Amino acid sequence: MTRLRVEKLxxxxxxxxxxxxxxxxxxxxxxxxxxxxxxxxxxxxxxxxLSKGNFSVGKVCYVPSLxxxxxxxxxxxxxxxxxxxEQTEFHKNLEIMGGADFLTQKxxxxxxxxxxLFTFVYVLSIRSDVLILDELLDGLDEQRRFTAYALLRQCRKEKLILLTSHNLSEVFDATDRVYILEKTSLKVIGDLATAQAQISL
Ligand SMILES: Nc1ncnc2c1ncn2[C@@H]1O[C@H](COP(=O)(O)OP(=O)(O)OP(=O)(O)O)[C@@H](O)[C@H]1O
Structure with missing residues (x-):
């Protein structure tokens, strides 16, 4: 179920x-x-x-902390x-991301x-309806980050992917639509300048 519904949280x-x-x-x-x-x-x-409210969501893949x-x-x-x-998918995605020679290290x-890099490729390969990437790409070098966005664009046909980052221009470039979270709402925000203004309020 690639749908995320939150009610009166x-x-x-x-x-x-x-x-x-x-x-x-x-x-x-x-x-x-x-x-x-x-x-x-x-x-x-x-x-x-949850203390008050409801939500419905399919299978969520989210790593809250590394x-x-x-x-x-x-x-x-x-x-x-x-x-x-999923293992086959992991190795395929890792190769696209440029590979890694550290998988046997602690x-x-x-x-x-x-x-x-490991966590991104790992969660991308896990079967889920909703994939959440909470500032997960921010420590990757630029080339890997852009490869990651390209991979996510391929997967967006099958999953509902939520990408969070404080790099607003990249979020606007990479995603189909951008939402801004406030205490009482989650609303679509149409352009970078409005987003920057709203976040700095
Ligand atoms: N470990 C914690 N212990 C106590 N309160 C916390 C903890 N983590 C977050 N909070 C509280 O929850 C609120 C929301 O934090 P949260 O980390 O969800 O925000 P965020 O939007 O993800 O922030 P950021 O963009 O800085 O990562 C904070 O204002 C803080 O008061």
Missing amino acids: TTDIFENLSFDISGPGLYGLIGRNGIGKSTLFSLLNGEVK DIFDKYLAANDYLKLLSPK IGKYSLGMKE
């Missing part, structure tokens, strides 16, 4: 927040620091319990958790960019 940081994003696609989700983007994703993921990976395990250990089809020894 009320928490410490949201007030009667309702929205509906339906259909597959690549969508930007932007908002001021601390407005609640990561919290919203954790609610959708079931990691944070620290969830055990630093004593290697990326290869996590690949064993994927289905054979994750604790990875740089931020290495962790992000």
